[in-house]
Amino acid sequence: MTEQAHIKLQKGSIEKTTTTLNLGPTHPATHGVFQNILELDGERIVSATQTVGYIHRAFEKIAERRPLYQITPLTDRLNYCSSPLNNMGWHITCEKLLGIQTPKRVDYLRVIIMELSRISDHLICNSIVGVDTGAYTGFLYVMQYRELIYEIYEEICGSRLTTNMGRIGGFERNFNDVAFQKLEKFLKEYPAVLKEFINLFERNRIFMERTQGTGGIDADRALNYGFTGPNLRAAGIDYDVRVHTPYSSYQDFQFNIPTGTTGDNYDRWQVRNAEMWESLNIIEQAYRKVQEFKGTDADVFHANVSEYYLPEKKDVYTKMESLIWHFKIVMGEINMPVGEVYQSVEGANGELGFYLISDGGRTPYRLHFRRPCFIYYQAYDELVRGSMLSDAIVTLSSLNLIAGEMDA
Amino acid sequence: MALSNELIKQKLIAKFEEQVSCFSDSYDMLTFEAPKEMNLKVLSFLFDDETLKFRFLTALCAVHYPESSGGELAVVYHLHSLSENVRIRFKVFTDIKKPDVYSATGLFSTANWMERETYDFYGVNFIGHPNLIRILNVEEMDYFPMRKEFPLEDQSRIDKDDEMFGR
Numbered sequence: 316m317t318e319q320a321h322i323k324l325q326k327g328s329i330e331k332t333t334t335t336l337n338l339g340p341t342h343p344a345t346h347g348v349f350q351n352i353l354e355l356d357g358e359r360i361v362s363a364t365q366t367v368g369y370i371h372r373a374f375e376k377i378a379e380r381r382p383l384y385q386i387t388p389l390t391d392r393l394n395y396c397s398s399p400l401n402n403m404g405w406h407i408t409c410e411k412l413l414g415i416q417t418p419k420r421v422d423y424l425r426v427i428i429m430e431l432s433r434i435s436d437h438l439i440c441n442s443i444v445g446v447d448t449g450a451y452t453g454f455l456y457v458m459q460y461r462e463l464i465y466e467i468y469e470e471i472c473g474s475r476l477t478t479n480m481g482r483i484g485g486f487e488r489n490f491n492d493v494a495f496q497k498l499e500k501f502l503k504e505y506p507a508v509l510k511e512f513i514n515l516f517e518r519n520r521i522f523m524e525r526t527q528g529t530g531g532i533d534a535d536r537a538l539n540y541g542f543t544g545p546n547l548r549a550a551g552i553d554y555d556v557r558v559h560t561p562y563s564s565y566q567d568f569q570f571n572i573p574t575g576t577t578g579d580n581y582d583r584w585q586v587r588n589a590e591m592w593e594s595l596n597i598i599e600q601a602y603r604k605v606q607e608f609k610g611t612d613a614d615v616f617h618a619n620v621s622e623y624y625l626p627e628k629k630d631v632y633t634k635m636e637s638l639i640w641h642f643k644i645v646m647g648e649i650n651m652p653v654g655e656v657y658q659s660v661e662g663a664n665g666e667l668g669f670y671l672i673s674d675g676g677r678t679p680y681r682l683h684f685r686r687p688c689f690i691y692y693q694a695y696d697e698l699v700r701g702s703m704l705s706d707a708i709v710t711l712s713s714l715n716l717i718a719g720e721m722d723a
Numbered sequence: 724m725a726l727s728n729e730l731i732k733q734k735l736i737a738k739f740e741e742q743v744s745c746f747s748d749s750y751d752m753l754t755f756e757a758p759k760e761m762n763l764k765v766l767s768f769l770f771d772d773e774t775l776k777f778r779f780l781t782a783l784c785a786v787h788y789p790e791s792s793g794g795e796l797a798v799v800y801h802l803h804s805l806s807e808n809v810r811i812r813f814k815v816f817t818d819i820k821k822p823d824v825y826s827a828t829g830l831f832s833t834a835n836w837m838e839r840e841t842y843d844f845y846g847v848n849f850i851g852h853p854n855l856i857r858i859l860n861v862e863e864m865d866y867f868p869m870r871k872e873f874p875l876e877d878q879s880r881i882d883k884d885d886e887m888f889g890r
Contacts, residue, residue, distance in 0.1 A: 371859040371860065376868065377875065379875065411750060538779060538805070539778075539833065540832045541780055559808050560810075654749060655812070656750045659781075668781060668801070670801065672786060681786045683782065685781060685801075690836065692836075693832070693835055693836040694832070
């Protein structure tokens, strides 16, 4: 420092006392394509400037030229850690606009899928928090159960990551026996695994020191910043879309809303774990309800709305009526009713909303996605200001930022 | 639920009289409009009123209606009263030649990026915004891509000779 004091700066020039660090866009710690320009004073963060938009794909614009069923694959690519949740949210939005009442069995099957994808999403987030604090084992250990969830998706819709699952009115086919067997296997084996995963971290001194008291936010600020989902609940507010505005028959289920108190990284991690237990509980209830359907009721997997439900392919080839409806839907002879609808679902990261305006045509006039990630990432500067660089990394992963959802 | 759409409507009319208009219930959500100069007054009334408490800004976006001259751009606020669990939708319309709307960042910190996104795609100029720059698109972009004058390619066009994809 003494040597630096002798450097003569030109008159009027400003001496920079902080270090600028570009965290991202392709830094391994960001877990996604976005940039943080951190101003560091030593190891303390003075300010953080976020840059997003690296994988912006103009989904809202593209959706203005797509019939409803072609928008489902776009929603896959929002939060790609839990695509079925986005798919179901989109279908529920369309059904609200079109006035379609889905059968109870469809609702319960949807609940199973939505909760499975919530588990897979939380699993990734929480185990990544572990990786960023130096514990790789948990991450690899739980990966095989995410794999099992993906295998269940595969049995239902044929794909794993970007699922394009379901159709307006229900599912493309009934769940097969293998899907249910795998679900049973998951329900049987997963609780022990989750318990062991939690034991690895929960009272681990290093993990607690790294996460407690870092990246915290109080309830008022969190609300003002539009936080939703586990991040808001960690701050102590029990807002959950599944309870406040139930969709897909969530009112038929008994479950708790776990909350934290300080809104820091540790609480976020705890809330996500507790939510996984609740999700398991909901899946068990839903599976029991699904099993109660006997005979022809057990074959119901979509609502009876031929105007909007794309018929099964084998029916298209063998039945006249299905062929006609398939042709009408694909060639765009079916118009939507005029209206504006806002529907939200409890996504893995928070309230995932769809604001759909229809002018009576075949495609939406305007479609806006309320992406929870995009909304709460703006609080990052406030969350990490004054903390250490290594805490900023943990905060980044415990917020569960998914670049696909952020940039739409 | 004590707070009904009718009650919210009456409270708004009692406060702002004929300045709030076009009330409708679209799919159970109360929707209404106000002149764009009034947007902050309406938002802060909804925020502060002890029975309403619309203190959560769920979503903010714009819509472009090229046909309605003088009010081509609509800015749509989705508000949520968490204590009463009621949602409402509030719209202001602005001329596309002078798309100035007051920023809601003073009330809601979350409006910061939402307004930047709206500016980015529709060019709504939010007065009083601390940092109104593009967010998802590149800084050099000199147009607002979500406006309707930029249509996506017609899927059925036949004038394009593309050997690879044969459209």
